[in-house]
Amino acid sequence: MPTPARIHVAHALHEVFGEGGRVPDVWDRGLGEDATLAQALLGLCLRRWGRLQAWVKPNLKDSARGIPLGTRVALAMGLAQLAWLPGVSDHAAVNESVELAGDRELGFVPHKGLVNAILRRAAKDRVALAAALDALPPALDRAPAVERALQAALAPHGAEGELEVLWQKLQQPPRPAFRQLMGPLPEGLVDDPDLAGCLRLEEGASFPRTWLESGSGMVQDRSSQALLAYEWDQPVTRILDACAAPGGKTTALAIRHSEADITALEVHPRRAARLRQTLRQRALKVRVIQADAAEWLEAHEGTFDLILLDAPCSGSGTLQKHPEWPWIAHDELPRLTDLQHRLLAAAAERLAPGGLLIYAVCSWLPEEGLAHSEWLATARPDLRPAEVWPAAMLAASEAAVGATAFFRPHPLRWEGEGFQAFAVMAGPR
Ligand SMILES: C[S@@+](CC[C@H](N)C(=O)[O-])C[C@H]1O[C@@H](n2cnc3c(N)ncnc32)[C@H](O)[C@@H]1O
Structure with a gap:
């Protein structure tokens, strides 16, 4: 046996x-x-x-x-x-x-x-x-889907010739990143020098399993942490996390905007139940609603000062963490891009005057990120790009740019999952 x-x-x-x-x-x-x-x-x-x-x-x-x-x-x-x-x-x-x-x-x-x-x-x-x-x-x-994902990751940075280098990088199991939730830090966790609040494991230190199991901290990818480090100083009283489970980003939002009224939506009943339980264990006050976010938003009257739409996606940017990605079925892309579009259109309708909408996917494929931002720019010219991410944080070479409204870390220079995100803001209150 x-x-x-x-x-x-x-x-x-x-x-x-x-x-x-x-x-x-x-x-x-x-x-x-x-x-x-x-x-x-x-x-x-x-x-x-x-x-x-x-x-x-x-x-x-x-x-x-x-x-x-x-x-x-x-x-x-x-x-x-x-x-x-x-x-x-x-x-x-x-x-x-x-x-x-x-x-x-x-x-x-x-x-x-x-x-x-x-x-x-x-x-x-x-x-x-x-x-x-x-x-x-x-x-x-590399299955054919991988070649496409790698090209999509490199092309926006003019680095198409570096496909083999990127592939090699993605073969190394990722180095985990953590976020502290409460209590003291265990030995072996140190501050990430380039990303405030992000914790890394020191070379040779053992994985902080007990600390995580006690609820004092959580694993959160470095890209997710950078995404949530958006710079925004407008008042935020009502927040919607439209696709929330398993709740890593809801947790970060609830800690950062501790006074805000937060609603978290999740379509899958089991995931919604787990999300509710996780947030309760973390003593975070968030209203969890099990619903299709597009339908819920269409039926909902209110507006939000901050909407995070961390949409379901192909996950092409998670290749390093999910080495099975090359081999799994990829016939879902048209359904996913339709769903992303539907969710984005519905979310944009519920942004309060002066509010901020962040759309994000852990994917490099342009049809899951860039294409949606181009559509939104045409369909809703009243929503203006919001430069909420320091460009230097994402790629040293782009330091001169200052801040960016399109979050797309350089796949070779940045340590963390592949992401595309964009931020738009509604006209003044
Ligand atoms: C990328 S994950 C979100 C990850 C989460 N924001 C976090 O950081 O932990 C997308 C989530 O959206 C959910 N989802 C998919 N379709 C949805 C829909 N139509 N409405 C609401 N949630 C949906 C999925 O079940 C999944 O849990």
């Missing part, structure tokens, strides 16, 4: 390559100390899936025949451990993968012998295996 860590990894790989879905947020729950191995192994399999499959093909007798997913998963996991996880013994890497191949749900029983033979051969020279895999073209690990 394979260890729970390997079973969890195999399930996650089946979800991605069998169902075209994302790795569930809590995929490694309950693994305890084994979570570190599982995370490393899953990351390697996802980031190097194309090369692992390309290595396997010529090692099969009949490489033209389709290989069942169960076999591919067992081989990829075994090879990844042999090549890149020197702490895993030959015995564990091979035998556990053979066991997986023999599992009726996760493997492909008739290929148990084949998996055994291939992995035993590979285990004879692990250094040569790693060298052979590393020598295969990195482009094998």
Whole structure:
């Protein structure tokens, strides 16, 4: 029987390559100390899936025949451990993968012998295996959707020629960023020198799991923190967070505008319930309403001084954190861009005179960000760009620009998820 860590990894790989879905947020729950191995192994399999499959093909007798997913998963996991996880013994890497191949749900029983033979051969020279895999073209690990996302990230900065550099950067697991909510800071967390309020883990410090579990802090990507560092000194009494779960940005808004009346919308009932619970645990006074934001806004009479529309999107900017992104289904883009448009149009109608609307997506694709800002500029010329983000914070080379109304960090110079956001303000009160 394979260890729970390997079973969890195999399930996650089946979800991605069998169902075209994302790795569930809590995929490694309950693994305890084994979570570190599982995370490393899953990351390697996802980031190097194309090369692992390309290595396997010529090692099969009949490489033209389709290989069942169960076999591919067992081989990829075994090879990844042999090549890149020197702490895993030959015995564990091979035998556990053979066991997986023999599992009726996760493997492909008739290929148990084949998996055994291939992995035993590979285990004879692990250094040569790693060298052979590393020598295969990195482009094998990029599905077509990735090439488009990377080009979209680089083009606005005139850096189209740096695709391989960006791809390499995105292969490193991201360094987490944190925000303090209450109480003292644990050891190992230090201020980010370039972003006020953002906390980073010192080199070698252990992950502050207990601090996070106690509710004293939260993980929040550096780009999200920079987005929420908008400079705005107008009075803010009514805030709408239109797409709020899981609530990281709602939390930051509630702390920053502690006197404001905040409404948070979320369409999915389970996510809305979790959001309500999270905000309650953090002792934040926010009205959570489970509703489609566009419908709710269309039916709602009131206006808001600050609207954050952190819209559902393809998540192309989260490639570094979600190495499964290249391999999941990407047929949802037209539905998402329609939804973003509908949400933006409805939100713009509810902006109070003198109010600020921030639209954001964690995506580099222009149709999810830039195109919406261009549409809004034409459809609502009364809403003016609001230069609320210091340009120097986003890219040193743009320091001369002063402030910007379009938040689009440079993907090579900026550490954090890929984002596009824009801010507009309504005419005076
Ligand atoms: C990008 S996430 C928001 C992340 C959140 N702002 C945070 O920082 O934690 C988008 C959220 O919008 C929700 N959503 C999707 N369609 C929606 C709709 N029509 N109305 C309201 N919420 C929606 C999704 O379920 C998801 O939770």
